Amino acid sequence: MFDLTVEDYSLWGETGVVLQVGRYRIQVSTEIPSVSRHLSELYAKDCFDKVDGNIDFHVSLKASKGFRRWFRKQVVFTFDGYTPFLPLPFNQAPALFEWGLNWCIANHSHQYLVVHAAAIEKNGVTIIFPGTPGSGKSTLCASLVCSGWRLLSDEMALISVDTGMVHALARPISLKNESIHIIKHFFPENAMGEVVNDTAKGSVSHLRPPDESVINVLLPAKPTHVIFPKYMKGSETLLKKTRKGRALLKVAENCFNYNVLGDKGFELLSQTIDRCKCYEFNYEKLEEALIVMDGLD
């Protein structure tokens, strides 16, 4: 975290601050203190210092106009002057920034196959965790990166169409509901943003990624494992091989731009699945889950 003054916040609103996230540069304009605080607390200083090249996304978060300035205040996200979402309650501004950035990346990154998945790496083992909401992928991903794995991405695995490598984003990890308490309990020393309640996804908070992940964000990783996690109360920790054809089908269902890439997307996904070991993973106890993941080769 680095210090911000009130003057800094207002400057962000006038000219915007430029944020480097992986290979993307985002100009953020906002006068909303909770968003500025979110950025300064959950993004490493490197993200602000090592900005180089043209801006990819111009985004702003502003309080809505009209009578909504006084009554049930709202926040509006805009991208290059376009408003892709309906306004949200004002207290959800930091979460809206992250969701808006997800939208920007997912819709403007066709040099990648964009998979709705977490991705992590350690000692040459790179795991892609595709997952539907509630599967426990973010909880597992957060636990692993708090235990020495490198965060590539919590929300979107970016597989390069040219090389098949996974490119990193190393953005804050979005945690919801019960997983907020679980991660706070197991990893109290890791910085988390404020908890925003009553969003469409329930309570939401973000975990700051480890600095090492941000420092190494430009290092791509070769995918070696595709694992479909499933958090189940009362479940034994069970890693079970799954058929590659079925894995391919499931990953395809979790892609944002599979149809945009067409047959290129299918061939890239086929090659990725072919070179990876594919598993289903049921777990309840995080300690056991971490041991299983550390044992992968």
Added chain:
Amino acid sequence: MKANSFLSAMGSLFFYIDGDEVVIYSSITGDTHLVDLETAKVLKKLNLDSMKYSDFLVYLADQHACIIDSELESYSKVLIEELKSLDLIDIN
């Protein structure tokens, strides 16, 4: 089904073979399907060559090492209907 009805794959099909299961991607619909190996072989054939229904029956009989009879005809119709419902083949 008329003997001179023409069967062809819808657009271009792409295949990923996993033992006795095959994932098929259709360039026309953008959909991905999981089918058994036998069905995939039929689609692969139709992806390369369009053929008359009468020739298709000959091809199926050859694949299954059997004669063309009412049982094979029923099977062919079920298969064609299923593939048509998935927008994987076209009948003219």
